[in-house]
Amino acid sequence: MVKHALISRHIVLTSNAHSNKPIYGIILIEDEIINDIVIIEDNIPISAVIEKYSDWSPENLEHNYISPGIIDLNARLEWETYTELTKAAISGGVTFTLIESGYYMDPAPTGEIFCDIGKVATLEISTIDMIPFFSDQGFLAVKGYLFPPYMAVQCIPSNLLPVLQDIEKTPLTFIIDPNLPDPRMLHSVSPYRLRALKDRLTDSHESSSFSGAFPDLIEDEEEEDDSPQLPKLQVRRSVAHDIRKKTIANKDESRNSDEIKISNPRNTTELVLNIDEIKEIDEQFAELMSKKIKKYNTNTIFDDLDKRIRESQMSIQNLSHAEFETYKGAGVTHFVSPIALSPNPMNFPMSPMSDASGGSSIPSSPKPSILQRRKVPNSLSLVIKPTTTVKENLYCYHMANYSHTWELSGITKLLEALKKSNCRVHVCNISAASSLNKIRQAKDWYKKITCEVPASHLTFSSMTIPENDTRFKSYPPIRNQANTNLLWDLLKMKGIDAITSSHAAVCNDYKLANGNFRKAVNGFPSIGFSLQAVWTMLNGPVSSHSHLEHYIVRLAKWLSLQPAEILNISATRGSICKGKYADFVVWNPYEKFKVTEEHSPYPQMSPFLGTELYGKILKVYLRGHAAYNAGKFKARGRVVQRISQ
CATH class of the missing domain: 3.20.20.140 (Metal-dependent hydrolases)
Structure with missing residues (x-):
């Protein structure tokens, strides 16, 4: 049995009464397992702790932080x-x-x-x-x-x-x-995603043209109401309101009748409603509206977040940027129809400058806007033939289609x-x-x-x-x-x-x-x-x-x-807890360092290479033993299976 210990004033616990901040303590380790974590009073010097737990061969990491692996x-x-x-x-x-x-x-x-x-x-x-x-x-x-x-x-x-x-x-x-x-958007953002890797290096056809950066239609995501019958009741109440108006206008005729007949303005069905039923509809509507108002007046910490997320979906910042970059150097822009069955397959009004046969007659209807063309599924698609730098090298274009x-x-x-x-x-x-x-x-x-x-x-x-x-x-x-x-x-x-x-x-x-x-x-x-x-x-x-x-x-x-x-x-x-594996990260959160090495075989592909980051990692323990120490490695890893734990 191998026993050792780690001492630090900054042990990060996540399941403890002191877990809102790192604590001063000593971690006792037996072989691969945490034997115990002893919390120490702040005024006790490290030397006293080392002396008390000398049989555990404690390592002094006083000024470093110890976080779970x-x-x-x-x-x-x-x-x-x-x-x-x-x-x-x-x-x-x-x-x-x-x-x-x-x-x-x-x-x-x-x-x-x-x-x-x-x-x-x-x-x-x-x-x-x-x-x-x-x-x-x-x-x-x-x-x-x-x-x-x-x-x-x-x-x-x-x-x-x-x-x-x-x-x-x-x-x-x-x-x-x-x-x-969406298949169309998938082709716009990554036409090679479902094709062989070699095509990415040899195929040049896909770059000859590309679709414009068009957004999906933005759906209005209203908050769900816990009163699903409210819309239907609103229609009934509207009809009841019409009945009441007719009753007042014709009170002499209706004085001796407890029923009113009226045509529903939303369809041609004639409704027969009892006066008492009208009152009942009013009461039900008032009760449901009261619940609805109460619901919307009940604010939580997530209400503002939900609102901001909905607003972010409505933003066209990315699309505007992408379209600007796409079109500013474009050459000839024309429309290509995927449906070649007729000159005007979607029955759009013709351009004022040409008829269906390509002549010069001037119809009365104006040419549809690009927005109209976008809204019709499987309709005309905008294709751009670039004559300058291809915009496939801009991330904003890539992102606009994603x-x-x-x-x-x-x-x-x-x-x-x-x-x-x-x-x-x-x-x-x-x-x-x-x-x-x-x-x-x-x-x-x-x-x-x-x-x-x-x-x-x-x-x-x-x-x-x-x-x-x-x-x-x-x-x-x-x-x-x-x-x-x-x-x-x-x-x-x-x-x-x-x-x-x-x-x-x-x-x-x-x-x-x-x-x-x-x-x-x-x-x-x-x-x-x-x-x-x-x-x-x-x-x-x-x-x-x-x-x-x-x-x-x-x-x-x-x-x-x-x-x-x-x-x-x-x-x-x-977590750092008694009975668990002694997996630890020893680091200095407040030391800044520049990423100059990357252990991947393709280090120059790392987005972090060359950046400055806080939090220098000094040592890493894997199941109680040092696997990384100031740039030196020890191969202690293994394949973990659930049945072996």
């Missing part, structure tokens, strides 16, 4: 080895990561492992029957896509309920990518299925605040749903991405600054459960693609920077030291505690 839920293995991925992970404080097989490459799981890794199985239509097998084999989760992210990855069945019910019978977590892209409705449509489908399920579900690969807010709202009636946000999406915004810088093309996409601000609000208000890296190291050739965002492959190396990137962003708006200390504890919840709960492994990992 990071658990990363979203890392994908592409053009790298397990060794390269886990080495980058442990250097950034990640002691456990869930690794998904690559879309494009699937290297053999060989080589040294520097942090612990868990297995996630990709569910496809052909593997649905294997859910019990995945559970028996020690997988921690199964992952499914509503739409294939690449030609080699199948999606799950459109009927989600049987899938959810099968997973519900196991301890597995169901991780779902809910994106359901609709948030891709996420919302799939989330709506998922929530509908969850009404008849009790499955543990975690939603990944979404970045629109409106999508994450919809999940937050669903937690009121479904407690087993969680969601995540990549650390990079809390750090960057679309407005700061330079032209040609395809390093930033990711899945999910990085959206505008307004969306980034709303993500922070959702995170702080517990609307987002976990922060992940969304790591996927992509080969230089397929990532650079001559600065073409349509050809570049999604993904960048980001594992190992989640803690520092998010902490750096918090250091800007938060100036109070005590407030920053509070956020150090919250970081441990976002990066460690809640990811462990999502994977159902919180009994052994996720």
